[in-house]
Amino acid sequence: MELTINGQRVSAEANETVLKCALRHDIHIPHLCTHPSLPPFGACRMCMVEIEGMRGYPTACTTPAAEGMVVRTETEALRELRRNILGLMMLEHPSACLLCDRREQCEEFRPSSEKVGRTTGCHTCNNKEVCDVRKLSEDLGFCQLPVPPLYHFRPLERSDPFIDRDLNLCILCGRCVRVCKHQHDTSIIDFVGRSSISRIGEAFGRTLLEADCRFCGSCVDVCPTGSLADRYAKWFGKPDSWAETTCMFCEEGCALHVGLEDGKAVAVRAVDEDKPLCVLGRFATAPFMNGTERLRAPQIRVGDVLREVSWEEALTRASEKLSACKGGAFAVVCDTSLTLEDRYVLKKFTTDVMASPNFIISVPDGNGRAKASLPDGVTAVLTTGDFLTETQRDALDVLVVQDCYPSAILEKADIVFPAALFTETEGTVLDCRNTARPLHRLTTPPGQARTDGEIITALAAALNTSGFPGNDRATLAEAAGIPEATLYSKRESVPAAASNPAKRSAWFRGHNLALLVGGLKSLPADGEPVAAEEEASLPTFVPTDKRIPFQVLSKQEISPNNHEIIFYAPAVAKKAKAGQFVIIMADATSERVPYTLCDWDANEGTITLIVQEKGQSSRKLALMRTGDTAAHIVGPLGTPLEIDNYGTVVLLGGCYGIGAHIANAKALKAAGNHVILIVEARSHYLHYYQEELASVADEFIASTIDGSNGVKGHSIDVLLRRLKTGAKVDRVIAVGCPFMMKTVAAETAEMNMPVLAALNPIMLDGTGMCGACRVTIDGKTKFACVDGPFFDAHLIDWEELKDRRNAYSEAEIGSLLRTEPVEHAHHAHGHGCGCGKS
């Protein structure tokens, strides 16, 4: 069958759609709801084409290719239609960044996505690097919205294990709904509600967990936006590369597609997009490999404690101990989670080196839990995991452990060798169908850990064994008769464990996985002790006259991701001045983090802050409820804004700076200045405090990047336009994110006009004691906490400031990644979270 697309004769296969045919011939047709692993749907209408003889604009994804068809995919009418469709779609997606003039500079200044609660722009979106919508908007030259966009203010859904959802980014393409139905023949999620309130969700407002989700992650994989995210992988962005190996969590032996970054596994997907992995392969692999508790160094027992030593010393000690107990008194205990090569080496070691018949492979039960029984007379054991009971352990004279994580067995161990895990090992495994599957070494073992085979070979050498097989894979494979292995990537069905959570393993190498991978706690498998349900018994807040210092008197999400919190902090309120800040610790284990004072009431003893949820500390504050109490608030800190009668002062504000300008405007106006307050936001729904702001300034102008409220553009654009008309401005004060302030500085560099910026670097004490907040101003070091926060914007080293602010962003992933469901960890849908649930 042949047809013509854009004048090109192409051949189509039977049952092929026009879209598939075109794509196969490298003819690009924009499309969104279509996905290679899903049947055609025709929902987004993006792939509309013109076909001669057919009425209107049929969608290429649902139209079967036919003999002699004449198709046009790139006419101006089609482009216009598509732009309009995208425009309509973008009305319910935070799309301002796609329309921004300064996007390139912005992305240069902050190349990776920032950690954030709600995403309201591309620079904070975890999907930024792989976004289908962004790509489409670039292709189509998307440049304006037909009408102001709508933000639904849907609650962040972070109470499920492994998956975060922010449905405010959802464009209702339905890929997730369809993939769930297609792969599992069930509808855990579906479209809920109709027309403008239509959204993706579970029936009866349940969580994914309650709705019996399998957490295969396919919905996350197909989502074209950042609405659905892998809670672990999302902070790493797009992996540097992908490679394949075999999963060893159970004997199904699925092939894994592992995303790699700096020698680390950061994400995992199924090789065959149509046959998802189970929750272990998909979501547990990366956190398990990268666990902070992994054994990293060899240890030997000295008295009561295990002491970290060199490999050499540990091997020598092990060989001394073991050479004394050759024969039947010695046993090797392992389970089937070792490669065939390693098992062969271990067996050789048992029989040839230790002259013992006791090579014990304890076969795990259905949940992966293995326990060994030891023959009588065994007094020395080398084990590859926690397979012995306490009684068995106590009866031993010598215990050598090679393992990946600490366990109870270490209490008795004489020597501990750190072992590599399966993405760190080369070899072959047998799956439950007795087919050989290959393991590839994709990642670097932590610290000094080595593979089991390497450990045993080194140990044999330490025992002066001659003729012991080396670690050459090919030789080993031949000697052990290991068949050639193939990846189990073309599977016929979804693995049982992915369809039935009860069938997944709960143990690996004797370790309870739920204790090592947080999210698994809420997903008990059969035979696994169900973690005691920590029912969040929320104390009801009863308003009383008695106020406790640092108590939250009111808390609301005043615009997406911006939380207004009013604290009772009389000592702060009494002395606060415009431009000062406080340092807060939400609880006793929090960081000390500075927040600018927006407003205060000395009589009431209250202070008002705008907190943006941007990391672990601000998340803790954002999750506080009215009546909760912060552990510590200290302030006012910093040098107040210098107030004088300058004449005309322009205040530029963005993000938290919008709120921060309330105090500045009040003080400057009181000193007789003509105060012009210009605040910017990406879109109209991100503006807040407009009435208050208008009341404290002489002139108030709001700007938006997408033009949906006030003037289109950044606040600096408004100022520049005004300056062009010859307006006289005596002073400019910018408060906002570093990019916004840096832009103001750059745009005004040539003008002879004082411009101040309020800097907010990382701080500890806030009183000048630590110097963490060092900034370079005109080549000199200043402490932002005591010399600042206000500095001459033209003299600030912005690049250094940016990098110093990001000094811990990678490390912070560690605390954000504990994979515990966030809202659970704090409180389920408290009063203040704005989700409407209670």
Add this chain to the structure above:
Amino acid sequence: MPDNSNTDNTAAEPKPKKERPPRQAMPEQAPEDRARNFQEVPYGYTPELAMLEASRCLTCKKPKCVDGCPVHVDIPGFIALIQEGKFIEAAHHLKEQNALPAICGRVCPQEEQCESKCILGIKGEPVAVGRLERFVADYERASGAVATPELPPKSGKRVAIIGAGPAGLTAAGDLVRMGHEVTVFEALQETGGVLVYGIPEFRLPKEIVKAEVNFLKQMGVEFVMDFVVGRNATIPELLEEEGYDAVFIGTGAGLPAFLGIPGENLVGVYSANEYLTRSNLMKSYLFPKYDTPPIRRERVAVVGGGNVAMDSARTALRLGGDVHIVYRRAKEQMPARIEEVHHAEQEGVKMKLLTNPKQILGDDKHRVTGIECIQMELGEPDESGRRRPVPVKGSEFVIEVDTVVIAIGNNPNPLIPRSMPDLATSKWGTIIVDETTMATSVPGVFAAGDIVSGAATVISAMGQARTAAATINKYLHGEEIVVPKPA
């Protein structure tokens, strides 16, 4: 200084002749173990060891050791009680002069103070006063028999103490025992000042500081946390509006000094204050249980040769790093206690001596990649009497590191002087006091510790604080006070 790392006490059996047993070492964790954990290094004396060590004391009639002690602890007195096995009584006796014995026993440089004056030290080794002090304080705390001393009737006077560090806690302890009402204002979230943010857990377990503070609370001292004097209230306001009759300033030297070389603001360069505060106060070594991100790096250079440099280096070691100390003079010239240098070396800190940093190198993301140093040699003595290090031309070399900790000292924190212009300060920013009374140029305001003397030791701060407390007592009873002469 004896090697106190040996745990071999068998040689310590008293001999039949009247020969004195040797100075007793404290059992301690082996360097290989402790270099990777945050537990305290020495385990402390057992009662038997303590009595054996105490038996060495001659209980001199005119004890010189007492003169060597900045707070004049009755050393022979408490040691005599240990000799009798009266440990609790010894502790109570000790506490009459020293409010914080468990701390002083650990962090005082006894070899320069009491022990340097010990008669036994002339021919042999001095009595281990510090270890004995530590032993009785720990014994009392462990026994739970911490007694609250009887307090005199209330004087009706109120004293504000600024800073809950060693000086402030000492002054608070003295003043409350003189019958005054005492409030301590602290800016950080925990009491202890440098004892909690600066000195690491493995040298001074924070439990001990907590216990000492609880003891003060038991006696009625009030603590106001998260309060920055100079911001939340000025000293004149404390005196005039808040009704305090006297103010004691013990805010310490909390402004870190930097080298002033290129690259000092790179990511990965820390002041020792920041480095230690992250680890000690914010407990970042327990991350992610605590939110403050860890400073766990591979290769660390610590610049400086004082006790703080040793603390930083040993902390870096415990965080898993390969650690170099970069010091521009020779080892003998290091201001750190010999014992600390010795501990650091034992644990595996490498010393780059006669080495002066020239610049810190970084990558395009402003992250530290190395520190360029120049080799020094010793020249003529300088004003301090130490031979001046002079650079060897063309001897520059780079140590590849990802972290640099600057531990070259602290300057006084200017927060209070800035908020109080009539308080006389020196050109170094220290508050000027009369050294005999610790009175400042402002009536009713007294100061002690590092804010007066620049960066010094815990015990000297405590000694000055005791003087100040005595003066405050006189002042509150209407006596005339010697104030510093105007400059």
